[in-house]
Every structure is written in structure tokens, then in C-alpha cells.
Amino acid sequence: MKKYELTYIENGVCAPRGFKAAGIHCGFRKNIKKNDLSLIVSDVMCNAAAVFTQNKLKGAPVLVNREHLKDGKARAIICNSGNANTCAPGGLEIAYGTCRLTAEALGINENDVIVCSTGVIGSPIYLETFENGIPKVIKKLSYKGSNAAARGIMTTDKAVKEVAVSFKAGGKICRMGAIAKGSGMINPNMATMLCFITTDAAIDQEVLQSALSADIKDSFNQISIDGDTSTNDTVAIMANGLACNAPITGSGEDLEAFRAALRAISSYICHHIVKDGEGASKILKCMVSGAPNKDVARGVSLTVIQSDLVKTSVFGEDANWGRVLVAVGYSDKDFEVENIDIALAAGKSRVDVCKHSVACLFDEDMAKKILSQKEVHILIDLNQGDAGAIAYGCDMTLDYVRVNARYRT
């Protein structure tokens, strides 16, 4: 991808013109008074696009959003945390009801509302809590409300995930911002991955959807905390056009600039999701090169990043690279395994541990030093083509087991 000029700016989802946001505590969380209801609203109608979980079991909000986004339009995103609307009695009615209540209070159409929900699965969830909270969160809406909204969607997250950039398209400065949550892409019950993106760029709806769908293949679909795919994963984007750029359509420089901004946003969010992975002490990136095609590169890097044995040895700072090669071998993609090189790297240090699928003599002290860093890279060259991909994960620690052993009780 060519480099496009990007500037990181403040204000998250409120950085683009015409987006207000808010987050409040309204009672989904009974025990702690943390924010648990968030709202993002655009001053004008947006082209909107989204991608959802591939779990066969889908949270009620996912089903509602699919319907509401059929026309490619939206104006608001409402999201609660602390209690997921999945497998809850009457869940679908509650999801529709949430949209209706939000729309009525904002004076917009209910099918222009996107609804999300995250937290424990199977606990009863009540429309009354929304009825009580929605007027309050609307009162708090402001052009500076991104951070409060970001806090309102967190569950086990320890860090707020918020980012914005400005970029040029169609001769104008455009802005794009996001908030997200997830202590794992994939932590059902508690850490569903949600990311809400706003932009004031004018962009054709179909182009917006295809840009988002393309981007997630190398961003959100390439991160893994624990291999469990949530029922509620959602990445949604709203583009309101208030930057007044010449609308981005089809191919061209403007679309590329937009895609570069989207990649900057998604990379930032992905990096911060794995950094905040439950119990994680290190970021792990697996960079595959020399693959026969992109699909193999993505699959192999993701398989390595998901291996419990790779993750525990990185936690233990043990250069047990045989586990990496084994994980490469059980990836379900089709490629040759006879000529694989593996190296470990961190910062400017690098040590080759395997050449042509055979052990190298290597400096154990150097390897240990690399594995003791906060961000560790596993470099894999399949030596059979030109395609590459990166997967993002974290180590598996004693704290991961502690966090997950007694989350619900």
C-alpha cells in the first residue's frame, strides 16, 4: 500500500464533523458504577456499513442490524455493556425496542439505529433499563463525548480504545475516528469485539462496505486472544459526508487515501486490543512471508498466534520454536512445509532459529532477551511465493486462566 499523509488527532468518534457521543451509567452493571450505555449520533444521515460475527449463533442485535443496514443508511449507534443480549428471553423484541426508543427520543427513523450489546450471555436483560437510560444518555450528547462513549462499551478492558486521524480526499481534509472494546477479539460473554467508526468523508455506500470488508481481512480477522469467536462481534462505520469532499466512488487516489485512513484506524485498534488481551503480558505478532498466496499467509500467521503452546512458551520466555513449526504444520491451508525459515525478533534484535525446516544453532541468551521484550515478533518465511500477512495476538499467562476461571461468579 502506498503511503498516504495521515495525522493522528484527538476526539475519537467525535473528531469527524457532525458526530456527537455520550456514555453514562444506567444500571446494566449492578455492582459497579461504570458507564454501561453509549450513544453515537450524526447530525445528518450517513452511509453506513458493517461486518458481523461469523458464529452461527448470533446475538439478537446482530440480526436487527442486518435488517436495519439493508438500505445502507444509519444515523445512530446505541450500545450497552455489562449484559449481552444473546440467548436472553425475548432478546429480539428488546433489540428492536432499543432502536425504537432511541429513534423516538432522537426524532429519527428506527431503522437508522444500529444496536449493540456486550456482557454476560444468558442473563436476563430488560427493556426498562434502556427506557430509563436512553433519555439520560441523549441529554449528555456532545461533540466531546467520545471518551465517555468509549468507556461505556468496555467490559474486561483495562484501557480505553479510542483513535482518530485526518486525511485528504477529494481536495478536502476529512476525518475518521473510532472507539472499540475487546479484551479479546473473541471472548464470548465478556469481551466481544466491538468497533464503531465515524468519518465525515463523503463516500458511496457500496464502496464504503467493500472498503470495510477488505480491511478487516488483514486487521480484525487477524487478531486472536483465545480462539473463541463471540456471538456479537461487530465493526460498524458511518460516513456523513460533512467534510464536503467530492464523494469517493469506485477506484482512484481518494479511495486509496480513505483505505489508508481506515487501515491506520483498524491497526491502532487491533494493536490496542491484543495489548489489552486478558491476562496478556506481551504482544505477539506473527509475520508470514514467502507464501504462495495471501490466504495461506493469513491462515498460517493466525494459526501460530492461536497456539496455546506457542503462547505459553512466549510467556515463559522459552525459545521453543519447534512449537511454531508444529503450528505452521497443522494450519489447514495448502502449502509445502519442507523449506521453512523461522526467526524471533524484537526491536532491532533478531535471531534465526530454524532454516529450511531444520534446527539452527542459535544464541539462547539473545533469544531469551528477545522473548523478554513487551512486543515479540515471530518471522516465518515459507519460501514458496511472494504473499505475506501479519497476525496479532498475545501470550498466555497465569492471569489469563485466573481472569477466566471465575469471571461470572
Add this chain to the structure above:
Amino acid sequence: MKKYELTYIENGVCAPRGFKAAGIHCGFRKNIKKNDLSLIVSDVMCNAAAVFTQNKLKGAPVLVNREHLKDGKARAIICNSGNANTCAPGGLEIAYGTCRLTAEALGINENDVIVCSTGVIGSPIYLETFENGIPKVIKKLSYKGSNAAARGIMTTDKAVKEVAVSFKAGGKICRMGAIAKGSGMINPNMATMLCFITTDAAIDQEVLQSALSADIKDSFNQISIDGDTSTNDTVAIMANGLACNAPITGSGEDLEAFRAALRAISSYICHHIVKDGEGASKILKCMVSGAPNKDVARGVSLTVIQSDLVKTSVFGEDANWGRVLVAVGYSDKDFEVENIDIALAAGKSRVDVCKHSVACLFDEDMAKKILSQKEVHILIDLNQGDAGAIAYGCDMTLDYVRVNARYRT
């Protein structure tokens, strides 16, 4: 499967007539003087069959065994532990050399030798160690040597895995025995799953192979410790015919009796492998019923048993059943998710936690009591057919992370 009369007997792989075994320490393990070389030999030629790892990357011994078993015949199995022959420089020559040395010393044909190897991947392994050890292990061969051989193939295993049964086929008493190792079906570097089975039943080679291939679908392929598939997994069986039964061919009662014996052996070994899973504190069995076909039932049960989140909540004795339903949902099989029942059970206690994919009110104290037992069952009824399957696993504990964080160092 109809019930066939089976009696559990002593002596493992030496229970069938005409099988000697031995295990010695010969130096693959440098630091501990535990057995690290094992040999099983039949007095006469055997029909033999085997199944191997599905990892694309295969240990050198797997490649050699495939060649040696082309004729369906074998007389001996030699196996070292402490150092796997995978990705080792000159690995293939060493595997061939091991067979040659064993064959020469026993006065048999080298392609009648099956060779296996388990331990750390990538450490150099030397033919000299075999050259030194093989005469010694042959000297120790005895009709009572099964236990020593079972100990010689252990790595992180805490318990010896050895079993034998007698059964009737072709009007004669036949015997079948096995030794195995594995702290996981699937723990590369350290806990490759190996199982060596002997029988004195006379059985056609093709029937033997197909009985073994069918059996593993519901036994060894349905166990999981950590989802990592080793490069060396091997289940091999040798049948020497010394029970003098009318040879088992094609279908019929005798084949069914043989298959029942094989299932008894493989179930016992699988149960003991998951019980001995690294760091495991509980056995977990997931029993799926109401599936549209066997493939869906196997896939769903295995997906649940592999979920880190299910495993950590069982460790934490937290009835977080939403995680079970989520894992069912991301199984890659094709079925409906709208009408799923889930229950937790142990001994005679049972509690229903989900009906028709919606939360039940349930007795939390009873659920906690069930989850505190040493063997926990997760019962899933998909309510869309008659097929069922069971998968065998264990919980994920703090000790799992501890064991795997610093195994190599």
C-alpha cells in the same frame, strides 16, 4: 455397538501370546535416569496397521513407518523418548538407521520394524545413542516387559498408561494389550500421542487397518488437551495370530468382538490420557446428541472440549454455560442453532442450564457442586437428528500454563 464379553487382564502389550517387551535408560534423557528406549517384539510375523498425525509437518519416523507398513507386516516397534526426531539434522537417516540396527540385532527384516520418537523438537539426535541402547534393550526383552516399555515412552506423563483385555473370536480366547503416552493428544515437543497395541488374534490385514481407522474416529481423534496437533502422533497395532482363532475377515460376529475389544482398549487409553493432561485437575466429557449426523456430533463435541473459555470456567467451577453455546456456534459444521439444550452432569447429578437456546433458571449451588467433581459431563442436545458423539478433554488450569511456559529450559 452390541455388548461383547471382555475381561480386563494384566501385562499390557505382553498379555497377548508371543509378545516380548522391554524399556531401558540409554541416554536420550541427559539429566534424569528414566527409561528412554522401548522395544516390543513379536515371536512371529504380524499383520500390522497404523494411523499417523495429520500435521503437514511429519516427524521422520512417520515417513519411514509409512514405507515400512506398505506390505502390512511388522514384527517390532522401537521408540525413544526425551528427544523427538523431528526437524533434526539428518533425521530421516537416523530413523532408517534405527530400524536397521534393531533389525540386525533381532535377525529380522528392517522393513518389519516400526520406529517412533518423542520429546523436544529440533534438538540434535544421534544414531550413536541408538547404537548403544539397542543391544541393551534387546537383552532385557521379556514376556513381562510391558510396564518397563510403557515407562520408556513417557515424557511429561505422570501416570503409566497400560491396559489389556481378553475376548472371544473364532471360538478362541484372544488377547489385546496396549501401552501409550501423551499428556495431550496433541502437545508438540513433549507429549506426542503414541499408542502401541498388540493382539494375538488372527485377523486379515485390510480388516485390521479398517477396524483401527474406524475406531480412532471416536477415540483418539476425539480427545484434546490443547488443540495442538503433534508431528509424531502414531497409533500402531500388530496382530500375530497366535491365539489360533479362525482368522477374522470381512464382517461378522468375530470382527464385532474384535472391534469391541479395540474400543475398550482405546477408550481406556483416551480416558487416561485426558486424566493425565498437562496441569489438568478434572476430566471433561462433552456428549452431543440429536445431531443430524455423526460428523456434526463429533465436530461439535470436539469444539466445545477445545474452548479455552469453557476449560477455564470448568477449572473455576463457574457454570458459565454461555461459553458452551458460543463454542457450539463457532463449530465449522453445518447445523441449526435455534433449538439447543445444554445440561451439566456429574455422577447422578444433573442440572439443565439452557433449553431451546435460551437461558434456564437453574440451581447455582447444584451446578457448582457438579463442576467441583473430578469428572464433569457437558450434555448437548442439538434436537435435530439421531446422531451422537463424545469428546474427551480436561480443564485449563494455572498449572497448564506453568508446565508449558518453561518446558524446554
